[in-house]
Amino acid sequence: MPSNASFQPERGCHAGRPALPWTGFRGRPSPPQPPETPLSTAQQDLTTAPIPVLIRRLAIPASIAFLFNTMYNVVDTFWAGRLSTTALAALSLSFPVFFVLLAMGSGFSTGVTALVGNALGADRRRDAARIASQGLLTSTGVAVVVMTAGFLAVEPLFRLLGADGEYLAICLAYMQTILLGAFLPLTSFMLNGILNAQGDMVTYRNFLIGATVLNLVLDPWFMFGGLGLPAMGIRGVAVATLVAQAGGIVYVGRRAWATGLLHRSEGAMWRPHWPTLRDIFTQGVPASLNMMTVALGIFIITWFLSRFSENAVAAYGVATRIEQLVLLPTVGLNVATMSIVAQNSGAGRFGRVRSTVRTALGYGAVVMVFGSALVYFGSDALMGLFTDDPEVIATGGHYLRIAAFVEYAYVLLFVNTSALQGLKMPAFALWIGLFRQIAAPPLIFWLLAHVLGWGLDGIWWGVFGTTWSAAIIAVWYARRQTDRLAAREAELDAVLRDPAAAAE
Template sequence: MDSLSLTTQPIPTLLRQLSIPSSLGMLFNTLYNIVDTYYAGLISTEALAALSASSFLFFFVIGLAYGGTSALTALIGHAYGKQHFFLAGLIAKKGVALIIGIGMIMGLLGFCFASELLTLIGTEERYHALALSFIEVILLGSALFFANFALNSVLVATGDTKSYRNTLIFGFFANIVLNPLFIYGWGFIPSLGIAGIALSTVLVQMMGAAYLLFKSLQTGLINFTCKKHFYPDRRIYKELIRQATPPGLNMLMMSFGSLIALHFVTLYGYQAVAGYGIGYRVEQLMLLPALGISSAVLSLVSNNMGAGKMERVRQTLLYALGYGYTISIVGMMILWLSGKWFVAQFNPTLEVIQYGTTYIYVMLFLFCGYVTHFACVATLQGIKKPTMIFYVGFFRQILAPSLVYTLIVTYFELSFVWMWIGLACIVYSSALAFLYYTYTKLNDAVIASTPNG
């Protein structure tokens, strides 16, 4: 899709065109994770708990990638919207090189301290070795994850949400074949157990990165005609880091917030950890449309901001919230009717089913709050006003949950369900404040862009 289409076609049409492929891709990405969860459950309940613990730890490691890639999309989108294609290509090349470099460093650091980090988040001895065998393989392939994120950010800035979708669909089917192959072994391939799930993921990421590189080369923004275009540039890095820091820290805090939640969940036992891991993945399945919409919002807002069309920016947020709330209500009804069945498919243990179902039945009422957060983050990132993202993220992910979970679990010693009721209060209070702030910033920008503004 060219830059002119992103700044001239009707917003509702563009939202559908951009968000549907993105949502479909994320659907298969979540199904991918569900396949991993299914096979881990076949190994043992301890393996399922190990997968949950190590996955949350890895989400923390790759948190930096989100900030860098969303900032990269915004900066490329601004240049693309202004028809400054050489500058857009320069930003793309230097940004991709930086993000992959960070991925290599984060992966190596995580690998060196993986055992200590698993112990720190409360991983029990009975499944610590399993979690370690999984996370070590994943961390060695971190640069591939970062490469996929970075190359996709280049494509999203140009309005291409289909290429990443294609890699995720392919990855889902490849994972179905590779998981049992490496878990149980075949011929000269040894039986790797839970480490086989990790190896399958790394190989899928490698194939996805190769495809996305091919598609990025077709845009003209990425090419290898001049190696110096990939060299560090202080001005571009400074702007990229300035834009990436708030959302990057927000994602790190989101990942850290998951680790905080996991720490308190471990106090209820390893079956609670397994149930929480299943419930979390089922919940993510229903949030996919909202995540797809936020990806479309970032692309549309950054391009229209670059073209100086602020009224279209405001329309993008309005339509995104309307679509997101509608889809959330549908998702709530689906999970209310089928949540327990979903959890039971991954583990037959009654306690695990109870914990997973309890989590889902509370969290489904948070969907509209999450939609609000996703849309506001994408909008503020797109208009290059990301600072508040950090403050809201710190309150929602770190400060408030630490206090609330401590009171509920440690001080009052309440049951598992109250953890998530407390989280619901946090999510909606911060969502309302975030939405008010975002609208204020948009109105200011619209006024400033008018002839008399």
């Protein structure tokens, strides 16, 4: 991290000239505000520090956080399997419902990151404080809705998915416990969004490392009992999750409070402010729905694969887990891109926005050269780590050799959509998600697999085609937007350098 003396920016401005005017919420000029407390160097860096340095500083801890988030889920799966096969199946069956909770939390957190980052970049710290406090109010309201709707829908949904008897009881024991504490993960997500907007990726990383270690202890203790606690079975896995989330709120909340955004929020800022809430929902709802399209996309491809064989479904499930692990180092690039873009967008530094996207894509290309090579040449060996079924290994290995040429498309897609979210353009991510996950796959899978007679290969090449087409559209649209904004910035520079020439 650069020293404090290295970067002392004039907030919201370029060297020697004012920023493009920030119009506050919904395009309305913000009212005059009292002098702001200077930001810390860590917060200021996002609009002044060298972009490659920033991306490395933000992306590495964010990627580590996602790694430990994955490990956290592995711990739950491991201990549920030790309880019983039914408990393990219940955990899997509960995932679609739990995914809705994650999508809501992650989506609204993304919206708050974009809004707070833009406000800080424009030197509107009071606006940023209002967004932060209203974001926490939003997480509470969303939690109430999710909890209520979940309790009403979860039993019919599990029955629809085929659960009954003891299987249904175990599913309900886990999911209803999670729903009772829905406000905990949603609040944790929101606090992290506030920190991400200021370039702090380390706090949430530390929380997830600690939560994973804690989960290793709490899962077996709560499931099987001991030291005065009764055995809770699968409910113990849910309770362990909520305890870890509660601890995370204390730790992450203290760090968010220390930034000054929350404790500078007067009492009035904690009352509903409808224009701000509207902006949060405008940013958060598309991001949440975009995540939900992923679940629908998984259902669609699974349905097509099930027409071929159970082994095809199993092979795809294992192969996608391998892809997720290979892509893990690039996940931090998405978070870093959005945080840097948001602040530089607010500061009117759109040249830096464009450079951020290009640099992130460059880093992603380097990582994916090695990742794709690993997937292509090690496909069968990687499959063998998860299954010993020869047919599943052969099917999944063949898919991975095709997928090796798709991995960079995911980087292109996710980095560019993250940049657009940082620019407060969240709708694109939803529309491209609907295209990639829901609209295009059924048509392309049917055409390639059945009309052209490619069989199972038609599904694999369909994934290739839909992903690359979405990536190309994302690159084109994001470049168009960033080039337009950078041109505005250049025009303003020209006016300020030579007002007389501009007037002519």
